[in-house]
Ligand code: NAD
């Protein structure tokens with residue numbers, strides 16, 4: 227199967243994964259007309275799309291139903307990356323997450339239904355399964371989110387599945403694991419560690435650094451989304467990950483080793499409330515669709531360290547003002 231649509235609305239593509247996705251799609255499918263809709267929150271940045279041509283940019287909110295309706299009328303498919311995405315911020319301001327990740331998703335569903343789109347692809351997350359103490363999450367497992375972020379993402383998914391059931395909305399969902407690489411806002415683990423290490427600042431790890439994640443290089447994540455968008459039958463949900471397991475402490479040590487900095491820079495800090503200590507995905511469904519990760523964690527981390535070293539003009543302006551207010555609120559001393 228190869229889905230044929232001509233005009234794609236990509237919401238949230240001034241952010242990390244969305245901008246990498248548009249860069250990939252313009253290269254692989256220049257015949258698809260791309261409209262980007264992005265609110266340019268603190269995490270959105272027009273510079274992320276620098277050097278990409280042949281797309282239209284609209285600054286606006288996925289919750290703005292009349293704007294989304296107008297843009298959807300001119301397109302025949304939607305991919306949604308737009309979301310509030312940082313778990314720690316969701317513990318400080320959950321309403322922003324419910325607004326964009328639940329209501330914004332509903333607005334996109336309604337527009338895709340009304341304009342009889344070929345497909346709506348929601349970029350979801352492995353966090354909707356909640357903490358996985360043993361085994362691996364399969365796409366048929368129940369959703370048991372444990373943070374305001376993951377609960378909002380699960381809420382958006384539930385609305386979209388309701389549209390698929392009630393109105394026959396042709397829906398696709400990807401549930402990706404922890405993604406890293408160029409253009410990631412420096413609040414997530416890997417860019418916090420790298421940019422702090424560049425400045426010889428402490429590398430903060432929650433509690434004992436033992437929480438496990440499956441780190442996925444951003445190009446691999448984008449290739450998976452592209453494959454699902456073009457090849458998967460409507461109604462499909464796909465886990466996307468590498469099936470490797472890495473602790474926060476292993477990541478911090480690897481960053482310091484690549485950069486030739488002392489491990490003494492690691493600092494254990496107070497834990498994230500409700501911290502999920504492990505996610506793990508069964509990826510057999512997406513591999514059966516013909517996708518598999520190409521980049522190992524060692525290769526991807528080297529590339530990412532090099533990118534942050536070489537693009538200080540990109541991230542230094544982001545680590546200022548509100549960023550440090552957030553940083554001071556978020557990181558607290560560890561009391562044992
Ligand atoms: P990001 O925070 O880097 O970017 C989010 C983008 O959405 C920004 O450009 C922001 O301006 C935009 N946005 C936010 N609210 C909006 C609104 N109301 N209207 C329009 N635009 C809005 O996020 P990311 O890390 O690139 O994640 C993209 C998507 O992938 C999200 O849906 C996220 O849940 C999902 N995801 C992320 C990861 C990860 O590890 N980063 C893993 C799996 C899934």
Ligand code: DAU
Nearest residue numbers: 311312313351353403404413414415418430431432437474
């Ligand atoms: O799993 C996919 C999800 O990955 C995405 O859906 C989210 O949008 C994305 O933010 C990410 O969520 P996590 O909470 O897993 O990512 P984060 O980078 O915030 O944290 C990764 C792990 O590292 C987690 O166990 C918490 C820990 N951590 C994080 C930060 C920011 C630290 O120990 N220190 C830190 O400073």
